[in-house]
Amino acid sequence: MKSIKLFHTKEVYGRGFIEIVIWHVPQCVSPSAHHYKYRLVYVVDGKRMVGYDNERGKGDHKHVDNHEEHYHFVDPASLMTDFLSDVKGVQK
Numbered sequence: 001m002k003s004i005k006l007f008h009t010k011e012v013y014g015r016g017f018i019e020i021v022i023w024h025v026p027q028c029v030s031p032s033a034h035h036y037k038y039r040l041v042y043v044v045d046g047k048r049m050v051g052y053d054n055e056r057g058k059g060d061h062k063h064v065d066n067h068e069e070h071y072h073f074v075d076p077a078s079l080m081t082d083f084l085s086d087v088k089g090v091q092k
Contacts, residue, residue, distance in 0.1 A: 001026040003026065003037070004024045005022075005023050008020065014044070015091070017042075019043075020080065020083070022036060022037075023038070025037045031059040032054045036079075037054060040053070040083045050083065051063040064086050064090065065090065
């Protein structure tokens with residue numbers, strides 16, 4: 001099985017832009033225990049305000065302002081909902 005790009009968008013949002021990329025991958029991206037590779041980011045003036053990703057070795061995590069923490073991945077729909085909620089939180 002090959003990797004399949006499920007979703008990709010990059011668009012103006014608020015004072016910056018959002019980019020979301022989600023792949024279905026044949027093998028888990030260790031230590032994540034699911035078959036998705038993702039990168040979601042909200043950037044304002046060249047600075048990452050919110051970011052969610054699951055890089056190899058780190059697993060599922062998120063960045064909000066300058067703080068990084070573990071993220072509990074459920075499914076792609078919940079991922080996008082959680083991400084947009086954090087984006088709205090930093091816009092206030």
